[in-house]
Amino acid sequence: MEVTDVTKRFGTNLALKGVSFTVARGSVFGVIGPNGAGKTTLMRTLLDIIRATSGRAAVLGTDSRNAGPELRRRIGYLPGDLVLEGRVSGARLLKHYADISGPVREGRIEQLADRLKLDLNRPVRNLSKGNKQKLGVIQAFMHEPELLVLDEPTSGLDPLMQQEFLGLVQEASEAGQTVFLSSHVISEIQQAADEVAILRDGRIVTIASVEELRNSAIRHLRMSATGLGTAQLAARLGGLPGLGDLDCTLTATGATEATATLRGDLQPFVQAIGTLTLTDLVLEEPDLEESVLKLYSSPEVDS
Structure with a gap:
């Protein structure tokens, strides 16, 4: 990802103020900041879910404003405000997502569900918030995309499942996938990320490796x-x-x-x-x- 001077304005509110950074292929890049700092707006802007007011973002070598189905199939996205169809089972919902995202290895969905302790036969509407979040994690990871964009991915997960999720992130990075995730949980970013951007009031305060942050802590x-x-x-x-x-x-x-x-x-x-x-x-x-x-x-x- 190459992000250059991205600004996003909603009326008189300037939500992003000239954000610039790069994310190396195969790395885990974390964005951390308090609620309202602009993390979700930044992610949606990078994926062109909402259009930047100014600036440029290249995702997997393509200007995100020109993103079509071919680019989107190379990305796994977990939104922070996850909304799921409730009238179907988890298995049927994930099959629907697999038809959209592209090929999923045989047994991959079941493997992820087993690791996350999720019953895919239950109707989505009967699932707890944490189990719905597990469905969101599975749909992001199941097609093994080149880029994972994960907004507050452990929201609603218990501590054991949070550690399982961090294991998935590490495995994705070791497989050459790039991970871009946001959180307001500092310990989570510390465990997962190679490099961290600290976002406050729509601006990046600093970008540093976790080791550099530790040395200055x-x-x-x-x-x-x-x-x-x-x-x-x-x-x-x-x-x-x-x-x-x-x-x-x-x-x-x-x-x-x-x-x-x-x-x-x-x-x-x-x-x-x-x-x-x-x-x-x-x-x-x-x-x-x-x-x-x-x-x-x-x-x-x-x-």
Whole structure:
């Protein structure tokens, strides 16, 4: 996918504001953002379900505005507002979708239904929200498309089925399929995606690999040491790159305790405490969710 300066306006509301990015073939690209950020509008615009006001999107090498049946058969799409015909069984509905989307390997539908624990013989109208979502997942994956476009795909799925879905995404990527998915669940994107775009108010705040986000994420640390006072410890740690919210206190045992947040490279911090007599040190795993939420709430930069 190659997206260049895509803008979408609904009357006076500017829903997408010059969005640009590329998605490499065979990769898993995640778009994350709070509800109302523009994720669904972006997906619908890329597939030309709604027409962009300006800008250009090429999907599988074809301008999406010229998308016909041939291109659409190469795409598996799961909308965020999934609506299904309720008067037929799941099996009959999926057969109808298979007739539209193109060839489906023999046994493929049954294999997916078994993995997702879905009874295809039940009428769709009798299914729970989670089971209807499973039908949507199956129809997107069953014809093994070159590109999967998945809008909030785990909505309504229980934790076990969410993990099964993430397994399907990994297998699709390993088979050379490209996956473009949106979510507001940060942990889900962290597990699934190679690269992440953070969308806020119709603009992309940043695009980075999951590893880059982790490296820039916030760690919380707590340590205590003996043989120096609060002012000395504050002087030792103060000014270290990436260290913030430093608070030093004297404990009842006479040790000096420090709490802080740390972002980025650990080496300067390790060097700074190397000669101290430590009685405790806790350094948490990077909190990717906290880091991303800060990007959500940071003041918007005019572009």
